[in-house]
Amino acid sequence: MPYLALDTATTSLSVAVGERGKLFGEATTQLSRNHSVKLMPMVENLLADLDLDPTQLQGFVIGRGPGSYTGVRIAVTAAKAMAFALNLPLVGVSTLDGLARHGAVSDALVVPMLDARRRQSYTALYENQNGFFVKIQEDKLLVLDDIIRAINSRMVVRRLDKTKPAQVLLLGDGAENHRDELQEKLGDKARFATSPAQNFVRAAHLLDVGIPLLEAGEVHDPATFAPEYLQLVEAEAKWLAAQQAAKEGEPS
Structure with a gap:
């Protein structure tokens, strides 16, 4: 049923x-x-x-x-x-779980961002571990600078694991609304939705x-x-x- x-x-x-x-x-x-x-x-x-x-x-x-x-x-x-x-x-x-699963088969760190105004987003962190898509940071309301810090902090851990690329997939309207700044501060690590549907x-x-x-x-x-x-x-x-x-x- x-x-x-x-x-x-x-x-x-x-x-x-x-x-x-x-x-x-x-x-x-x-x-x-x-x-x-x-x-x-x-x-x-x-x-x-x-x-x-x-x-x-x-x-x-x-x-x-x-x-x-x-x-x-x-x-x-x-x-x-x-x-x-x-x-x-x-x-x-x-x-956020529903948004993040657009990246469930990605090897990148997956960061959904729902815009909450005033440079804030609702967000969490996800990644594949041993074949399972898992949540590694619970839902939070963060300003953009703190989201970037959280991503960079996790990237330090990922660099120690040679099987995980130093890339982050950013999804949602929060990512799109701050795309330029995220791209500027995260550089070539940043990846975004390849179709509008991936932000829904x-x-x-x-x-x-x-x-x-x-x-x-x-x-x-x-x-x-x-x-x-x-x-x-x-x-x-x-x-x-x-x-x-x-x-x-x-x-x-």
Whole structure:
């Protein structure tokens, strides 16, 4: 029985259906808005095209972010509702995992970058180790200079391993938006997506990550499952700062 994957954390809207090692179908669009309007019709159309009823699904894999605050919540909310309604398990995986797997067969260090404005990106580090594509640095929100430092630090380790080339594959809109500076500071180590599609998150890649977790019973409770933001909403951050300033100004 198949699984359904959803991701709405970025400008990409992607849904996919498949089993371990087998993709049944996928639909991905590159939109800047209206994920909340488009998501469920896209799911319904994909299931109809595959002659599947929702009751035939076995579970859900959800891109839990990081990414757009509003966007992340759309897939998470939809998945929680479906999991409750169908009494099915769900697992949340990093949206960065879905982007990084465009480089799963690369020998380079793979660095997905989702733009977070102010020269910041959501990012993580991945590489192939003994035939397995593994995450070697967890999701972080970093400014561009710190991303470059993290890459160079890992390159020192890779140079000691003669089997790994001193190259880095940079993916996502964060990489494209800062391409010139990354190229300048990383030099001939830097590689970028060879097609626009490699900068989009694919739900099919989320299936690759999430299905083994579901089958191992590593699931999330729909009641408590929440997005991964990595930073506070700007309004919330300002409110907390104001509260802290007011507290510090109180007489002791």
